[in-house]
Amino acid sequence: MKHRLVAAVAVAALATLAGCTTPTTSPSTNTQTAADSQTAPVAQAPAEITVFAAASLTETFTIIAADFEAATGGHVKLVFDGSSSLVTQIKEGAPADIFASADQTNMDKAGDLVTSPVVFTSNKLTIVTPADNPAGVTSIADLPKADTVICAAAVPCGAIAAKVLAASGISLTPVSEEQSVKAVLTKVQMGEAEAGLVYSTDAKAAGDKVKEIPLPTDLPIGTAYPIALVAASAHTDQAQAFIDYVLSAAGQSVLEAAGFQA
Amino acid sequence: MSTTAARADGHMPRTTRSASTVPPWALVLCACSLVMLVAPVLALTGQSDWEQVWAAARSRVAVRALVLSFETSALAALICALLGIPASLALARRPRQSVLHGLILLPLVLPPMVSGLALLTLLGKRGLLGPALGGFGISLPFTTAAVVIAQVFVGLPFLVLNVESALRAHGQTYEWAAAGLGSSPTRTFFRITIPLVSPALRSGLALCFARALGEFGATALFAGNMPGVTQTMPLAIYTAFNGGGDSLGTAVALALELVIVAIILMAVATWKPRHTHA
Numbered sequence: 001m002k003h004r005l006v007a008a009v010a011v012a013a014l015a016t017l018a019g020c021t022t023p024t025t026s027p028s029t030n031t032q033t034a035a036d037s038q039t040a041p042v043a044q045a046p047a048e049i050t051v052f053a054a055a056s057l058t059e060t061f062t063i064i065a066a067d068f069e070a071a072t073g074g075h076v077k078l079v080f081d082g083s084s085s086l087v088t089q090i091k092e093g094a095p096a097d098i099f100a101s102a103d104q105t106n107m108d109k110a111g112d113l114v115t116s117p118v119v120f121t122s123n124k125l126t127i128v129t130p131a132d133n134p135a136g137v138t139s140i141a142d143l144p145k146a147d148t149v150i151c152a153a154a155v156p157c158g159a160i161a162a163k164v165l166a167a168s169g170i171s172l173t174p175v176s177e178e179q180s181v182k183a184v185l186t187k188v189q190m191g192e193a194e195a196g197l198v199y200s201t202d203a204k205a206a207g208d209k210v211k212e213i214p215l216p217t218d219l220p221i222g223t224a225y226p227i228a229l230v231a232a233s234a235h236t237d238q239a240q241a242f243i244d245y246v247l248s249a250a251g252q253s254v255l256e257a258a259g260f261q262a
Numbered sequence: 263m264s265t266t267a268a269r270a271d272g273h274m275p276r277t278t279r280s281a282s283t284v285p286p287w288a289l290v291l292c293a294c295s296l297v298m299l300v301a302p303v304l305a306l307t308g309q310s311d312w313e314q315v316w317a318a319a320r321s322r323v324a325v326r327a328l329v330l331s332f333e334t335s336a337l338a339a340l341i342c343a344l345l346g347i348p349a350s351l352a353l354a355r356r357p358r359q360s361v362l363h364g365l366i367l368l369p370l371v372l373p374p375m376v377s378g379l380a381l382l383t384l385l386g387k388r389g390l391l392g393p394a395l396g397g398f399g400i401s402l403p404f405t406t407a408a409v410v411i412a413q414v415f416v417g418l419p420f421l422v423l424n425v426e427s428a429l430r431a432h433g434q435t436y437e438w439a440a441a442g443l444g445s446s447p448t449r450t451f452f453r454i455t456i457p458l459v460s461p462a463l464r465s466g467l468a469l470c471f472a473r474a475l476g477e478f479g480a481t482a483l484f485a486g487n488m489p490g491v492t493q494t495m496p497l498a499i500y501t502a503f504n505g506g507g508d509s510l511g512t513a514v515a516l517a518l519e520l521v522i523v524a525i526i527l528m529a530v531a532t533w534k535p536r537h538t539h540a
Contacts, residue, residue, distance in 0.1 A: 084505055087506035088505070088507060106506050109506040147401075149486070154506055155504075173488075175403075176488050177489075177493075178486075190382070190388060191388040192386050192404075193404075
């Protein structure tokens with residue numbers, strides 16, 4: 001009796017271990033299932049699709065996914081992280097159906113793992129400081145004297161930041177290089193960093209918790225966002241429907257309301 | 263059955279006799295744990311493109327991470343010894359399950375991300391002590407000092423745990439004898455207590471150093487991620503791994519280096535001198 005109990009516990013422990021070996025996403029990944037999953041009856045069985053989207057799409061894709069679910073009855077699982085982290089995960093076989101990147105470079109890194117990427121929106125880089133702007137930053141020239149946080153070079157916001165700084169002839173040693181634009185925003189919002197380079201949509205999403213200082217438009221501050229089907233997807237119809245929805249007037253209006261440009 | 267046989271044969275070597283009491287299913291599960299623990303590490307060495315790994319190991323970012331990790335972890339281990347030995351002494355002379363005991367060992371069971379957030383809440387620029395520190399012109403986040411603080415926070419309990427249990431095991435007989443012969447408490451501490459617990463101190467330092475070397479969560483949140491300043495080996499691995507596949511070699515190279523160091527530290531922590539008075 002006692003032995004059987006021990007054996008049962010051991011089996012349960014093994015099962016837990018087996019559970020641990022399934023691929024997990026990186027620690028900074030945010031997984032969200034879009035708002036109230038309405039079980040509206042639809043003709044074809046609605047599969048759950050998984051969308052890997054750049055961190056800067058957190059707010060907009062959460063809304064778009066909820067709208068899409070309401071309209072089609074399908075289920076959308078959203079995973080937000082830095083685009084380069086997401087590419088890494090797709091390469092490691094993470095079960096994504098759609099990849100939305102914040103730049104073409106990371107979409108290109110996905111190579112054959114994605115099919116026919118299309119640009120669906122664009123964004124621009126901007127300076128943010130804590131609301132009280134403790135370092136008194138007024139332009140890009142002030143960044144070297146402030147504790148500035150940017151994205152790591154592989155992350156789209158880091159790649160653009162490097163381009164913008166090079167074009168303006170400013171040599172900047174950041175105090176930290178983060179894995180996603182939202183991590184940069186957090187450090188600025190908490191007041192730990194005195195300045196950060198993020199997208200204008202992130203600055204807008206943070207509202208009055210940060211102060212935005214726009215960059216001159218003659219600098220290379222823009223980035224185009226491509227979206228693509230993941231080749232290994234088992235739900236291509238449903239996934240294509242989501243991409244079509246993002247490209248539709250309804251999807252585009254959500255993006256534009258958040259400050260993205262068509 | 264097997265137990266009866268073992269009892270009948272009184273001359274059976276001790277190891278064989280104890281092995282026979284292990285039920286077969288336990289041996290199977292033991293083999294499972296061994297595979298579970300060793301296979302991933304072996305896979306790391308087996309899957310590697312050695313030329314790429316060697317090149318990556320010599321890259322600037324990898325070397326800087328290695329140097330920074332060793333410097334900060336060594337400093338952290340030293341601070342842990344300075345703070346931890348007196349703490350262990352105080353704890354060892356108290357009842358085993360004191361509140362103080364629990365408080366000192368808390369970081370041991372605290373998830374590292376929680377530690378990072380906690381450190382930031384206390385020592386960050388906008389943290390509880392941030393403005394006071396700022397008054398002295400001190401700002402900790404994004405500095406190498408923040409890395410060391412995070413490492414001490416997570417490493418200290420390991421040292422205390424080791425040294426304290428050794429102190430308990432030894433009791434105070436020698437210290438009382440020394441005091442009876444007129445030795446001052448400080449002299450007794452350095453001449454009697456420290457030599458007595460030196461094996462535990464060595465293993466405690468090795469574990470403390472290992473924990474400091476592996477520190478990730480608290481460093482990422484509290485110290486940041488900047489090559490040469492705060493980017494220790496675990497952060498460099500995370501950054502390289504998240505490069506979208508371009509810098510996977512660097513991640514693997516650094517990981518292999520940490521595996522080698524871990525093996526050495528394990529040896530240091532568990533090594534027992536042949537002739538020990540302990």
